[in-house]
Amino acid sequence: MTTVVSDLITLSVQRFLAEECLALDERRFRDWLDMFAEDGRYEVPVRVTREKDAEWQLSPRSRIFDDDKRTLEIRIRRLETDFAWAEQPPSRTRHHLSNILVDPGDDPGTYLVRSNCLIYRSRGDQAAYDIVSAQRRDVIREDGQRWLFVHRWAALDQSTVSTHNLSFFI
Amino acid sequence: MTTVVSDLITLSVQRFLAEECLALDERRFRDWLDMFAEDGRYEVPVRVTREKDAEWQLSPRSRIFDDDKRTLEIRIRRLETDFAWAEQPPSRTRHHLSNILVDPGDDPGTYLVRSNCLIYRSRGDQAAYDIVSAQRRDVIREDGQRWLFVHRWAALDQSTVSTHNLSFFI
């Protein structure tokens, strides 16, 4: 019944993830980028509807996002221009995070963090909104007094994604 | 301000519930079944729209699910066949769990666990998805180093449920 990971760590990681969501939803993208390790990766695979017994449903090759910290920084520089039309006006996103599970990672000082994320998105003066649901599996690392993302892996729960573009982060 | 239940227990139960959701969403149904005590019950009442002052809104008689561990096992055996068409291809469900409250149960060693669950369901290549919202009230019991469900009680928040079948668990 006791978990391998101390409650102190668990709560600290829960807070880290909540702060990440807040940075995204408050559009503090530089703060968000700072939460990634220099060697951090950001990955979202393409999902395909397959039969029950299929070998895979998340493509081992195709990805929606396939970024390292450098390309993430490019995405953010883009959002900082006045010409990122997809976010003009800015989307109102809310990352509703739940089901956080913290476990020791493969490498010492790292942790495997699994969570669910329901992302609400509202744009312009439209009453209609988008909701996307995702599973996340992150690897984080201690860095002095803070956490860093070594790997953000997220999979959307649709094979046909019901939003006209993915100009926000999962 | 201090709760009757120790933080250690609370975090442990939170983890237990998150692991349960993961087992369901990853379709590890046997793992899920193992989380039930031998005398475990699984119950979802039928909801009826009544006036504000009505005696009940959740039918004291009608139930959507009314299972013991043996019938749950039947449902899972069914899902293991190649002929459970309702789940062919498998639904992509995500149980977004929140508002977990842990309190001592009536019997020693048991706890009353209340939570909210928003279930997202996507099927096939359809962009449309289902969302059902539920309140859960579980009784769990310590069993050596792990928790067991003695009673899973969940009520959907609709009187006309907006999904074409309930081939997933709440």
Place this chain on the structure above:
Amino acid sequence: MTTVVSDLITLSVQRFLAEECLALDERRFRDWLDMFAEDGRYEVPVRVTREKDAEWQLSPRSRIFDDDKRTLEIRIRRLETDFAWAEQPPSRTRHHLSNILVDPGDDPGTYLVRSNCLIYRSRGDQAAYDIVSAQRRDVIREDGQRWLFVHRWAALDQSTVSTHNLSFFI
């Protein structure tokens, strides 16, 4: 990595917020009102779709809710009559709360609590339901053995709200 606020406090506040949601969703509005300090305020600003660089998106003047404890009590007295048609039959609401961040408040003994809330609402025998997403920023205060809301501030994530009335609390 350690947070300024003790885990004990954090868990206690998480529980407080979950109990608040439960009071609302179980329509124990008097219990809910008791969670407010005598000088408590309840505020929901009007949101406007503005360009990325606009001075504000949440109106500094217009508010959807602008209540003190006395007017909240009026709203509840109204709901207790047989003539609050907007809630006849009662809405089935479920406050799905997440991303709770607890930090020390400006005044001693107070805490700033930020959270996300996805509110599901079902009415009558309609299969269609409403979902509203909100960000909350509360100030709470210790009062002997319990917490009290000094200020509930919530902002909806839409500028055109997709529900026909706001007869429930955020």
Place this chain on the structure above:
Amino acid sequence: MKTLTEMGASIENGRVPARIFNDPEIWELEKTKLFGKVWSFLGHESEIPAPGDYVTRYIADNNIILARDEHGEICAHLNMCRHRGNQICKAEMGNSSHFRCSYHGWVYKNSGELVGVPYLKAGYDGRLDRSQWGLVKVRVGTYEGLIFGTLDPDAPSLQEYLGGFQFYLDIYLKPGPSGVEVYGPPDRWAADTDWKICAENFSGDGYHTPVAHQFGFQLGYFPSSGSSHNLGWAVHIPGKGHAIGLGHTPGLPPFVGYPEALVEHMQHTLSQGQLDIFAKTRTAVGTVFPNLSFLIQPFSPIPGEPGVRFCTMRLWHPTGPGRMEMYSWCLVPRDADADYKERAYQAYTLAFGQAGTFEQDDFENWTNLTRQAGSSLARDLEFPYQMGMDLKPVTDWPGPGVAVDRYVTENNFRNQWATWLSYVGEQR
């Protein structure tokens, strides 16, 4: 509509156009020409036992209050205030002698009379004739606890409408002297499914069972399907659309699954002709045209263990083209003991409730079918309905209607579609 004018001949040749299963024009026709004329199921008497009891139901897109008035009379009215059209009753069930509109306060008795109008003098100066502004009445009729309503003042009587199908309904409704009762309120859910494929399926689609519910054979619920599965009878009432499939398994004890006492009862509640047939009936799956169905079936939650005979009644309520809402009840014999009722209900929830293992697969197939039927290519296709076209009716059949000596056949469907066409195609 071209499709419909050609449809008559097609049916005789065992063909039905695909498009009718998901088409906006068809839905518009059904709303007025079909559901505006037929007797639609509203509820069961045991749902409103006492004066003042009511449930709200639908006929097509019309919300109906089904109530038992203060004199114990059952009556049905459109759930709409005559003043500005507000919904006057907002609950699915309850008890009330009057309904007061929440907009301007008009008050109606549950029997429909308008009895209260604020400012009748000071506002209307006596101009408003209250007797002209009661709730819109819906004609009701009953059979053995079933309550039907029709929007057509000139419709034939319910008895004439059922046209002998009562004989077969009794297998569901008369397991004992006191008949049946609903175990509790119905399951209710919405689906992107056309109501007609459900109604067809439940008027005797023995063909789908071994495949659509193959898991059931796999898990050992049934003896392996095969030739025996085809044993039984398909019966329909020509021109009325009602039909039933009766499955027979040689060697099963008569009335298997019923408690002794009930079987005793039936000797008196049922006619000899009924007893002869029902005793041999394992499964009875039937539809009262257009959209009320029944299934009775012996079932044991744990394969192999002795089972009970559960009975489900379901209403396939259409809400749009290729869109419906489901009502599913469990009926139990009033005279059975509490334990039997409880066990029957548990069998129902596991098999045919909203989360029922058989229900789940039916709705998955029906929803996929409905989507495909709405595509542009499908619109010009026909489906084959040629099973049993050469079958001769059973000559010494003790019951009404036309019976054929086979369980897997489509005789019932052809009659069902011809009847449907006679309404929608305005041939009546």
Place this chain on the structure above:
Amino acid sequence: MKTLTEMGASIENGRVPARIFNDPEIWELEKTKLFGKVWSFLGHESEIPAPGDYVTRYIADNNIILARDEHGEICAHLNMCRHRGNQICKAEMGNSSHFRCSYHGWVYKNSGELVGVPYLKAGYDGRLDRSQWGLVKVRVGTYEGLIFGTLDPDAPSLQEYLGGFQFYLDIYLKPGPSGVEVYGPPDRWAADTDWKICAENFSGDGYHTPVAHQFGFQLGYFPSSGSSHNLGWAVHIPGKGHAIGLGHTPGLPPFVGYPEALVEHMQHTLSQGQLDIFAKTRTAVGTVFPNLSFLIQPFSPIPGEPGVRFCTMRLWHPTGPGRMEMYSWCLVPRDADADYKERAYQAYTLAFGQAGTFEQDDFENWTNLTRQAGSSLARDLEFPYQMGMDLKPVTDWPGPGVAVDRYVTENNFRNQWATWLSYVGEQR
């Protein structure tokens, strides 16, 4: 459409068909024949005080930019690039001298002229005449800060369109020499409600108050309803559709709820005829045809405590059959002090904002009503509009239009529906 051709006679006999409250065909007609012809409300001058200020609004399904150009002129244009139709302004409010399209970069002045076209030479070889491709202009007119727009170049002037209703609008718009201002941006929300029932309600439905807002009497906001509630006047402008209900409570001090200073003001800003009426007016609830409404009312957040007079202006913006979006503003007197404005706004939020206790119940009723009105049975029904058919107009009425000496009556509505029909039924 049959319904409409018969409707004229029905109205005279005090009947209006139910179907018009939720019908796709009606909505198609309204989009072009009604909203393509009338003067629609776009905004208040205080929303765009400075050059470059703009808000985006709608006329039916057309998105409109309402802007104050660099010369301070108010102008309105379709928010659509002429090149490929992209939306050029994506905010609800802001300040900009030009709008640049984000697809190919065409640039328009906020006054509508097309001033920038990339590749004008290198791509169009001078073929494109920029003067032909400015933004689609919408005619605007104003009255006391209210800005209206019409899509009909041949529409009569706004003044003629208002046809004397200005006299009554002044109760909302001229509480002082500087008139009113919006307190802040409007509440905005969507509802499955037909805009017309809202517009009718706010053209003087004193009938619904004691019931739809019964809680208010229960909580002691109002003196118990009863005979006194019927005191007041209903006034409409024949053939124009505009109407107002004026509620009067004997014994209330004149202009109750206004600050002293403002009442002083009004002696100069209002005519004697207006003063005579407004002084006696407790509640003024009126509609500028088709879908702009106002309500002014003394109100105290805590029952029994001295209240203030809040004023709400609301636009019932139709977005589909039985579907709308709401704009709700609070208007405050420019000359009032900050504290009064703040208290008036708080009263507004508690009573008539999106979470307002009165607002909530109205929309619940209206939404239920709209759903029922869309059902197939409802389509052939009519609603009674017979209140006050025998009333004689007040002879010595100091204001324009037809006034009757009663608060609970339907004279205003009959004129409103006749006017609506004159557009939608193409009798004009």
Place this chain on the structure above:
Amino acid sequence: MKTLTEMGASIENGRVPARIFNDPEIWELEKTKLFGKVWSFLGHESEIPAPGDYVTRYIADNNIILARDEHGEICAHLNMCRHRGNQICKAEMGNSSHFRCSYHGWVYKNSGELVGVPYLKAGYDGRLDRSQWGLVKVRVGTYEGLIFGTLDPDAPSLQEYLGGFQFYLDIYLKPGPSGVEVYGPPDRWAADTDWKICAENFSGDGYHTPVAHQFGFQLGYFPSSGSSHNLGWAVHIPGKGHAIGLGHTPGLPPFVGYPEALVEHMQHTLSQGQLDIFAKTRTAVGTVFPNLSFLIQPFSPIPGEPGVRFCTMRLWHPTGPGRMEMYSWCLVPRDADADYKERAYQAYTLAFGQAGTFEQDDFENWTNLTRQAGSSLARDLEFPYQMGMDLKPVTDWPGPGVAVDRYVTENNFRNQWATWLSYVGEQR
């Protein structure tokens, strides 16, 4: 439909009606008259390399199984059981020699033949002729790995349909002897966007790049736009609708971005005429009428660093008026090494996948445009298509079709719309 009858003349004068971008009537016409006649893209051979492999795709609202049968033949069929219309294949991709319907168990070979019918004797008494009830066949044709299907038995051959556009497709399809393969399954998402604006954009809208993707210039991905951006060619196949824009930047090395080895290859795989043009081509953006597009472009994820040449193929799949679903593939040269393929794919994801920085802005503009085009005022407006009307075709152009010596022009679009009209307006 009035709009369409007038449209022919308008196009010649460089005008296209706005309403066609979001109109229910247009969509109804497109479903049958356009998508019922044209060759629609179904998939790439590398998606179904082995016998039994299949993917499911759509032609308009028809779900299609594209499979390689057991003899290696490519075939396509409607994904609908002929018995009652159930969907027989429920996955987007997989491998199966047969499809068994989950409702009544009919079994089809992946080549379409109906080979299994339960109760064929015991139910149908041999009446059912299986050969009549195979899956509905869709005619297929291929070019260099691209698989197309048509619902029209009388349609011209694919070769004739492409009408010479193959010459230009080769820039995407023949970078080496083994051609191209898909890197993996496509991105797929839904949008409230009209498919036609996407198809137009990708048939050579060089005009939008400097504005819609202005951030790219800002971040230094491209040399500052300007006169040089207009260099290149626009080519279309008259009467066929196919078109391509070829962007040229002086000074860039030939085939910039390709690995040495591939450039070597092309000397043999491409004709001299093709080499002359392609060597000078920086960007090639083209559309096979009606809704399959390609883009090839050298790109470096980090501005300034040496880039690769990625190639995206996209299908703008219409699902309703102003509504679509997107398929976006990345094509890579079969003969390139794994590292190049990987780098090309990464460039694709960052630029043109579902989360691609360029993709994002296009869909934002297109979605806003579609919404505006559906408004009632927009319905009577026209858009200008006058660019390059005075341009003379290049006389010594080595390829088929009509080429003009300019990158920013609308010659391609006018031909595209005239072709669209020839289908939807039934002039063919």
